[in-house]
Amino acid sequence: MKHTLSVLLQNKPGVLSRVTGLFSGRGFNIESLSVAETLDESVSSLTLVTRGDDAIVEQITKQLHKLIDVIKVTDISEGEFVEREMVLIRVKAESNTRAEVLRVIDIFRGKVVDVSPKSYIVEVTGSTTKIKAIIDILKPIGIKEIVRTGTVAMARASKS
Amino acid sequence: MGKINGSQAIIKCLQEEGVNTIFGFPGGAVIDLYDELLDSGIKNVLVRHEQGAVHAADGYARVTGEVGVALLTSGPGATNGVTGIATAYLDSIPIVVLTGQVPTALIGNDAFQEVDIVGITRPCTKHNYLVKEAKDLVPTLREAFHVARTGRPGPVLVDLPKDVVATMIKFPEKTPIRMQTYQPTYEPHMGQVEKACKAILKAKRPVLYVGGGVILSNSNEELTQLAKRLNIPVTMTLMGLGGFPGTDPLSMGMLGMHGSYTANMAVSKSDVLIAVGARFDDRVTGRVDAFAPNAKIIHIDIDPTSISKNVKVDIPIVADCKHALTAMNSWLDQAKDLNEDEIKTKHEPWLANINEWTEKHPMGYTNEGETIKPQFVIETLSKLTAGDAIITTEVGQHQMWTAQFYKFNRPRRWVTSGGLGTMGYGMPAAIGAKMAFPNETVIDVAGDGSIQMCIQELATAKQYGCPIKIAILNNNYLGMVRQWQELFYDKRYSGTIMEVTPDFVKLAEAYGAVGLRATKTSEVEGVIKKALATDNTVIMDFTIAREEGVFPMVPAGKATTEMLLV
Ligand SMILES: Cc1ncc(C[n+]2csc(CCOP(=O)(O)OP(=O)(O)O)c2C)c(N)n1
Ligand SMILES: [Mg+2]
Numbered sequence: 001m002k003h004t005l006s007v008l009l010q011n012k013p014g015v016l017s018r019v020t021g022l023f024s025g026r027g028f029n030i031e032s033l034s035v036a037e038t039l040d041e042s043v044s045s046l047t048l049v050t051r052g053d054d055a056i057v058e059q060i061t062k063q064l065h066k067l068i069d070v071i072k073v074t075d076i077s078e079g080e081f082v083e084r085e086m087v088l089i090r091v092k093a094e095s096n097t098r099a100e101v102l103r104v105i106d107i108f109r110g111k112v113v114d115v116s117p118k119s120y121i122v123e124v125t126g127s128t129t130k131i132k133a134i135i136d137i138l139k140p141i142g143i144k145e146i147v148r149t150g151t152v153a154m155a156r157a158s159k160s
Numbered sequence: 161m162g163k164i165n166g167s168q169a170i171i172k173c174l175q176e177e178g179v180n181t182i183f184g185f186p187g188g189a190v191i192d193l194y195d196e197l198l199d200s201g202i203k204n205v206l207v208r209h210e211q212g213a214v215h216a217a218d219g220y221a222r223v224t225g226e227v228g229v230a231l232l233t234s235g236p237g238a239t240n241g242v243t244g245i246a247t248a249y250l251d252s253i254p255i256v257v258l259t260g261q262v263p264t265a266l267i268g269n270d271a272f273q274e275v276d277i278v279g280i281t282r283p284c285t286k287h288n289y290l291v292k293e294a295k296d297l298v299p300t301l302r303e304a305f306h307v308a309r310t311g312r313p314g315p316v317l318v319d320l321p322k323d324v325v326a327t328m329i330k331f332p333e334k335t336p337i338r339m340q341t342y343q344p345t346y347e348p349h350m351g352q353v354e355k356a357c358k359a360i361l362k363a364k365r366p367v368l369y370v371g372g373g374v375i376l377s378n379s380n381e382e383l384t385q386l387a388k389r390l391n392i393p394v395t396m397t398l399m400g401l402g403g404f405p406g407t408d409p410l411s412m413g414m415l416g417m418h419g420s421y422t423a424n425m426a427v428s429k430s431d432v433l434i435a436v437g438a439r440f441d442d443r444v445t446g447r448v449d450a451f452a453p454n455a456k457i458i459h460i461d462i463d464p465t466s467i468s469k470n471v472k473v474d475i476p477i478v479a480d481c482k483h484a485l486t487a488m489n490s491w492l493d494q495a496k497d498l499n500e501d502e503i504k505t506k507h508e509p510w511l512a513n514i515n516e517w518t519e520k521h522p523m524g525y526t527n528e529g530e531t532i533k534p535q536f537v538i539e540t541l542s543k544l545t546a547g548d549a550i551i552t553t554e555v556g557q558h559q560m561w562t563a564q565f566y567k568f569n570r571p572r573r574w575v576t577s578g579g580l581g582t583m584g585y586g587m588p589a590a591i592g593a594k595m596a597f598p599n600e601t602v603i604d605v606a607g608d609g610s611i612q613m614c615i616q617e618l619a620t621a622k623q624y625g626c627p628i629k630i631a632i633l634n635n636n637y638l639g640m641v642r643q644w645q646e647l648f649y650d651k652r653y654s655g656t657i658m659e660v661t662p663d664f665v666k667l668a669e670a671y672g673a674v675g676l677r678a679t680k681t682s683e684v685e686g687v688i689k690k691a692l693a694t695d696n697t698v699i700m701d702f703t704i705a706r707e708e709g710v711f712p713m714v715p716a717g718k719a720t721t722e723m724l725l726v
Contacts, residue, residue: 010341014290018282025283055468062465068287068307071341 002031003057004083004153007046007064008071011037015069019046022067028052028060032085032128034150043071047083047152049128076155083153086125088113089135092142093120101141108134119144166297166325167196170258173301174202176334179229181205181220181595183213187233189260189273189322194231205595205624208616210237212588214244215614217255218315219589221248222575223550224596225378227308228255234262235273238319239280243582245315246284250579251399252376254313256304257285263323264292278319286314294327306337311344312463313376344462348479353487356434356458356475357495360488361503363432363456365510366392369415369444372399372578373437373461373481375571380404382485383436389492391504393514395423397438398563398578406567407547412514413523416444417714418560421521424712424720426514427452435459437481440470441579442716450719460484521712521725523564530680534558534633534704537684538565541603541631544688549601550575550593554586554610556640558633560710562605584613590628591621601629601692608634608661618671621697629691631700632664635708643709647724664701673697 009015016035023030028050035046050060057075064073093101093115101120105112110124124134128151135146164172170193174182181203186194197204207213210232217228232241238259248255262271278290287307289300300318308316360366374383380403387394387410394404395415404411415423427433433455438444445451448470459466459473460481467476477484492498525535538561541549547567552575553559559576568574575593577585586604594602604611611632621628635642638656645653665675674696678687684702691698712723 014278014282017279021282055472059465059469066463066465068339068342 001053001057002049002051002077003075004077004081004151005048005050005061005064006074006076006153006155007048008038009044009046010069010071011042011044012069015044016046018067018069019064022063026059026063028056032148032150034152047150049151074155076153080156081153082156083127083151084125085128085131085151086123086149087131087135088147089122089124089138089143090119090145091122091138092118092144094118097141101138104134104137110134163328163330165192166294166320166327166329167193169298169329169331170301170320170325171196171200171202172331173298174229175200176302177227177305179227182229182231183207183216183220183592184231185210185213185233185237187235187237187260187273189234189262190231190258190320192322192325193258193260193320204231205591205620207588207620209614210240211244211584212591212614212617212620214241214255214257215247215582215585215588216592216595217257218244218248218253219552219575219592220596221253221255222589223572223593225572227305228253228592229258230255231258232260233273234260234277235275238277239275242280242284245281245317247577247580247582247585248315249284249286251372251577252313253315254308255315256308257315257317259317259319261290261319261321264321265323267321277317281317284315285317286312288317288319290319291321291324294324294329297324297329298332302334303337303339306339307342311342345478346462346480346483348460348477348484348487350487352475352477353484353491356477357488357491359432359456359458359475360390360392360434361498364506365430366390366432366434366507367426367430367455368392368394368404369397369427369433369435369438370394370400370403371397371436371438374400374403377437377462377481378571379437379482379485380571382482382489385489386485389489389500391507391511392434393426393511395419395427397441397444398576400438401563402568402571402574405569407569412518414563416441416720417446417716418564418710418712419720420518420523420564421712421723421725422514422517424714424723425517428719428721430455433457435461436485437461439466442470445470446714446718446720446722450721527681528705530682532678532681532684532702532704534561534635534702534708535565536681537631537633537702537704538562538605540684540688541605542566544685544692545601545603548573549603550590550597552576552586552590552593552602552604554604554606554613555581555583556607556610556638557635557643557708557710558605558607558639560640561633564710583607583610587611587614587628587630588617588620590630591617591624591626594626594628595624603629603631606630606632607639608632608636608664609638609658611664612662615667618668618673618697622672627695627697629698629700631688632702633704634661634664634701635704635706636661637706640710642707646707646709647713648715664699668697668699671697673699675699675701677701677703679703
C-alpha cells in the first residue's frame with residue numbers, strides 16, 4: 001500500500017540525512033521525497049511517499065517520530081488529501097511533431113516554458129497519475145530528459 | 161560574571177551534571193580540554209584504546225544509573241570509539257561521548273585527523289551534535305545529558321571543533337530544558353493500565369517477561385511486588401537479569417536462545433504474557449510466529465517503536481516501566497472485590513506445571529572428575545561472592561554460562577553487551593564499574609578470545625589501582641562459534657581455533673598484575689579465593705572442558721520450544 005507522509009522537521013544541518021539514513025538503515029523504501037522550508041524558517045516540511053503494509057508504515061511513522069529533530073509526522077493518506085507533483089520534460093519538437101506536442105500539453109494543461117529549434121521544455125503539474133500519463137503519451141514522440149519534483153501533499157480541511 | 165574559554169565551560173557543564181570521572185584518550189583536537197581537566201577535580205581515566213574509554217563509561221553508567229562520559233580526540237580517536245558507542249546504543253545505556261574536531265574553518269577539507277564522526281555515528285547514537293558556534297556549546301552539552309538520560313536512554317555524541325572550544329564565552333545560567341520535539345511519555349494511559357490489570361486477573365497461565373527496561377528505570381521493586389502479590393512466574397532476558405531476584409521461587413531464569421527449558425516452555429504455553437521493558441529480540445523469540453502463540457500480550461515500554469515491532473501486541477502501554485508498574489500496583493490496591501489470595505490459588509496448577517518442567521529439565525551440567533566444567537567455575541564464583549559481586553562479561557559461551565549459573569538478586573550487578581554482543585566489552589566495563597564502586601568486588605568473566613580484544617586495558621586497571629578480577633574460561637577456542645560449527649557445520653572448525661594464545665599468567669605479570677591458573681576442578685575454589693583476597697588486578701586462567709557446549713539451545717530461526725538439551 002502506498003502511503004503519503006507529511007513530516008515537519010527542525011530546519012537544521014544533517015536532519016534530512018537522519019531521515020534518509022533511517023529509511024536506508026531499516027530497509028524502508030522511499031518512492032519520492034520532497035522538502036522545503038515552511039513559513040517558519042526554523043521548520044522544514046517534508047513529503048514522503050512510501051510503500052508497505054500497515055505494520056511497516058506504523059514502524060516508519062514511529063521511527064520518524066523518534067528522531068529528535070522531527071516535530072510531527074502525519075500519514076495524510078489516511079484521510080482526504082491533495083497531492084501534486086511537477087515535472088519538467090524536454091520533449092522533441094520538430095516541425096512534424098510540434099503541433100502534436102502542443103495538443104497533448106494543452107490537454108494536460110501544461111505549459112511550454114522554453115523553446116528551442118528542436119525541443120520544448122514542458123512544465124506539467126498534477127497528481128502522480130497525471131504525470132505518469134503525460135510521460136507515457138509523450139514518450140513515443142521523443143522525451144529527451146525529465147526532472148520531477150517528487151510529490152508534495154496536504155490534507156484537506158475537514159468539511160464539517 | 162566574566163568570560164571563560166570553551167574548555168572551562170565544558171568542565172563547568174560536566175560538574176553541573178555531577179560528573180566526577182571521565183574516561184578518555186588525548187590528541188591534538190582535545191589538548192586544550194585536557195589542559196583544563198588537569199586542575200578541574202574531575203578524574204580523568206587514561207585508557208589504552210578509545211574503545212576501552214567508551215566501554216568503561218558504559219560500565220560506569222550501567223552500575224550507577226548515571227550518565228557515563230568519554231572524551232576522545234578527532235579522527236582515529238573518534239572512530240576507535242564507534243564500537244563502544246554502538247554497544248551502548250543497542251543496550252540503551254546513557255553515555256555522553258565528547259569528541260574533538262578540527263577547527264570549523266577546516267571542516268570538510270579532509271584536514272589532518274578529520275572525520276565526519278557525526279555522520280558516522282548518526283545511526284548508532286540516540287542523538288548527536290556538531291557544535292558550530294561557541295554560543296551553542298553550553299546549551300548543547302546540557303541538552304546532550306538530558307537526551308542521554310531521559311526516555312529510553314542512549315549514547316549521545318557531541319563533536320567539538322577546536323576553535324569553538326577555544327572561544328571565550330559567557331557561561332549561561334542553567335534553565336530547565338524544554339525540547340519541543342522530544343518529550344518522552346513517562347505516565348501510562350490509565351485506560352490501558354486497567355485493561356492490562358483485568359487481563360492479568362483473568363489469566364490462568366500468566367508470565368512476566370522482563371527486559372533491560374526494568375533495570376534502566378529502576379523498577380525492580382515495583383516489578384517484584386506485582387509478581388509476588390499475584391504469584392506470577394518471571395523470566396528475564398539477558399539484559400533483564402537482576403530485575404527480579406534470581407533465587408526467588410518465582411524466577412524461571414533467562415528465556416530465549418540459551419534460556420532455561422522452563423522459561424521457554426512457560427512462555428510458549430502462557431495465556432497472558434506481560435512484557436516489561438523488553439523488546440522481543442530475535443534471540444528471545446526464536447521463530448516469531450511460534451512465540452507465545454496463545455497469549456494475550458501486554459507490553460510496557462517507554463519507546464513506542466518497540467511496541468508491535470516484531471510481535472503484535474494486544475495491550476500496549478507506552479510509559480516508563482516504573483510509572484506503569486506503580487500504576488498497575490495501585491490499580492490492584494484499589495480494585496474492589498479483588499481477593500489476591502484467590503488469584504494466587506488459581507495460579508497454583510500453573511506453578512506446579514512450571515515446577516514439573518524444571519524437575520524434568522533443570523539447568524544443569526555434569527561434572528567430569530578433574531576436568532574443569534565452566535558452569536562449575538561460575539557456580540563457585542557465585543557461591544564465594546554470595547551472588548552479589550558486580551559481574552561483567554565478554555561475549556561468547558562464557559557469557560551465557562554466567563547468565564545461566566550466576567544468580568543475580570539485585571539489579572545493576574550484571575554488566576554485559578547484549579544487543580551488539582561486543583567481544584572486548586567486559587574488561588573496560590569492569591574498570592568503569594570499579595571506578596564507580598571501588599569497594600565492590602568486580603569480576604570480568606572472559607573467554608580466551610574476547611579478552612585479547614581489549615587486553616591493553618590491564619595497564620589502565622593497574623595505573624588507577626583498580627583491582628578488578630578477570631576469570632578467563634579458557635577453551636582455546638572461539639567457543640561460541642565453534643559450538644555452532646559443531647552442531648550445524650559438521651564440526652568443520654573454520655577460523656575458530658586459536659593456535660597461538662598468550663600465557664595469561666605471564667601476561668598478567670607483565671602488566672604488574674597477578675596471574676593464577678587452575679587446570680583441575682579441585683583447584684578452582686582455591687584460585688578464586690586467592691584472587692578475591694588479593695588487592696591487585698588478577699587474571700584467573702581456568703583451563704576448561706574444551707568442547708563443552710551451552711545448553712539448552714534454540715537453533716537460530718527455530719521455535720523456542722525446539723530446544724536442544726545438553
Ligand atoms: C567483536 C566481535 N567479533 C566477533 C564476534 C563473534 N563471536 C561471538 S562469540 C565468539 C567467540 C568468543 O570466543 P571466546 O571469547 O573465547 O569465548 P567462548 O565462546 O570461547 O567462551 C565470536 C568470535 C563478536 N561477538 N564480537
Ligand atoms: Mg574461548
